[in-house]
Amino acid sequence: MVYMIYARMSKKEVEHIMKVCITAQGATPDAKVEERFGRAPYFILMDSETEAFEAVANPFADGAGGVGPKAAQLILNHQVAVLISGLLGGNARAVFDAAGVSMYTYHSGGRVRDALKEFRNNTLERMK
Amino acid sequence: MKLAVASGKGGTGKSMVAANLAYTLSQTEQVTLVDCDVEEPNLHLFFPAPATKNDVTVPVPVVDAAACDRCGKCGEFCQYGAITVLPNRVLFFPELCHSCGGCTLVCPKRAIHEELQRIGTLSVSAPLPGLTLISGLLDTGSPHAVPIIEAVKERADGDPLVICDSAPGTSCPVVATLDGCDACILVTESTPFGLHDLQLAVDVAARLGVPAGIVINRSDGKDEATLRFCIDHDLEILTTIPFSREIAAIQSRGDLLCWVRPEWQKDFSALAAKCRSLAGVEQ
Numbered sequence: 219m220v221y222m223i224y225a226r227m228s229k230k231e232v233e234h235i236m237k238v239c240i241t242a243q244g245a246t247p248d249a250k251v252e253e254r255f256g257r258a259p260y261f262i263l264m265d266s267e268t269e270a271f272e273a274v275a276n277p278f279a280d281g282a283g284g285v286g287p288k289a290a291q292l293i294l295n296h297q298v299a300v301l302i303s304g305l306l307g308g309n310a311r312a313v314f315d316a317a318g319v320s321m322y323t324y325h326s327g328g329r330v331r332d333a334l335k336e337f338r339n340n341t342l343e344r345m346k
Numbered sequence: 347m348k349l350a351v352a353s354g355k356g357g358t359g360k361s362m363v364a365a366n367l368a369y370t371l372s373q374t375e376q377v378t379l380v381d382c383d384v385e386e387p388n389l390h391l392f393f394p395a396p397a398t399k400n401d402v403t404v405p406v407p408v409v410d411a412a413a414c415d416r417c418g419k420c421g422e423f424c425q426y427g428a429i430t431v432l433p434n435r436v437l438f439f440p441e442l443c444h445s446c447g448g449c450t451l452v453c454p455k456r457a458i459h460e461e462l463q464r465i466g467t468l469s470v471s472a473p474l475p476g477l478t479l480i481s482g483l484l485d486t487g488s489p490h491a492v493p494i495i496e497a498v499k500e501r502a503d504g505d506p507l508v509i510c511d512s513a514p515g516t517s518c519p520v521v522a523t524l525d526g527c528d529a530c531i532l533v534t535e536s537t538p539f540g541l542h543d544l545q546l547a548v549d550v551a552a553r554l555g556v557p558a559g560i561v562i563n564r565s566d567g568k569d570e571a572t573l574r575f576c577i578d579h580d581l582e583i584l585t586t587i588p589f590s591r592e593i594a595a596i597q598s599r600g601d602l603l604c605w606v607r608p609e610w611q612k613d614f615s616a617l618a619a620k621c622r623s624l625a626g627v628e629q
Binding site: 278283284285286287288290291294295309312313316317 | 418421424425426427428430431432433435437439442
């Protein structure tokens with residue numbers, strides 16, 4: 219299930235812009251940030267400048283095992299450059315490391331929009 | 347007959363029951379005792395004897411980077427998240443791999459082959475004329491106990507009388523041990539913890555379609571709650587072993603009750619007979 223809402227840009231333009239993935243409890247930027255990565259109900263893919271977003275439901279949220287790398291593969295298929303979440307397991311982190319995706323930690327309990335704002339203000343801590 | 351000894355709760359006396367049952371039966375027939383508690387096997391402590399050891403291996407995929415075009419089919423197929431395909435390379439997480447071989451089959455470029463990876467040891471010994479002991483031991487750091495349990499059970503395939511001593515709990519290792527058995531003994535103790543975990547174990551056995559009977563160990567002589575549960579669920583009490591300082595002392599020395607106190611052999615012979623009727627096997 220993929221929702222695509224582009225605020226001000228055509229689909230073609232969006233595809234060429236760096237995307238930020240934020241783990242979320244719901245399908246919009248007003249949903250709270252989910253601090254778990256592999257079991258997050260939704261991934262909100264946002265354009266950091268225009269705030270155009272795409273919500274991707276996580277099919278692995280209730281999976282038995284290996285959900286970290288499987289969710290990571292799903293995100294990578296969407297050409298994401300930045301990931302914002304609470305915690306990442308070692309396997310998912312290895313995938314993003316190898317793919318050159320920057321990972322940031324967000325623990326403030328706010329909405330997806332708030333996390334993006336903090337990212338833009340450069341106040342999020344980078345995961346090492 | 348293939349018989350499993352399981353419990354749910356740990357420390358109820360599975361290995362004690364399995365060892366004494368195997369010892370008693372080995373006086374009159376050929377018995378294969380299989381230690382399926384491969385994370386912490388200890389039946390060999392009751393039956394010390396020189397053992398032949400072999401590696402247990404599982405096949406894991408190896409990707410030929412030159413032949414692979416990163417199509418991603420292997421990663422899509424893998425239900426365990428063990429393969430991630432990046433635009434420029436393939437990542438493999440061996441601890442997530444269940445050795446199903448699916449990635450090798452779905453690769454359109456035939457770029458994946460399998461190599462054997464060691465995950466543990468299989469030991470076989472003959473501590474008594476009528477007794478063969480097969481034990482599995484999972485390597486430290488290996489996450490999958492099930493392939494070792496399958497290996498030790500396979501080694502006993504075709505033997506006339508097999509007793510499989512299970513790990514505690516209700517997860518994959520227990521399921522792998524019970525799977526294919528003709529009957530199982532569930533060992534419990536008369537405590538709320540013993541009863542709680544017995545209920546879970548009874549559920550697992552029922553779902554696997556393995557007929558189960560109950561052994562109450564360290565009985566307080568009353569066992570009201572356990573008896574009520576067994577009546578309600580139509581479970582036979584196969585035998586009751588009392589809470590006794592003498593039995594505890596024999597057991598904690600690593601001795602066998604039936605060897606130190608041979609009069610107990612008739613109780614374990616009777617237990618075996620009840621297991622045979624539970625399994626529907628001719629006496």
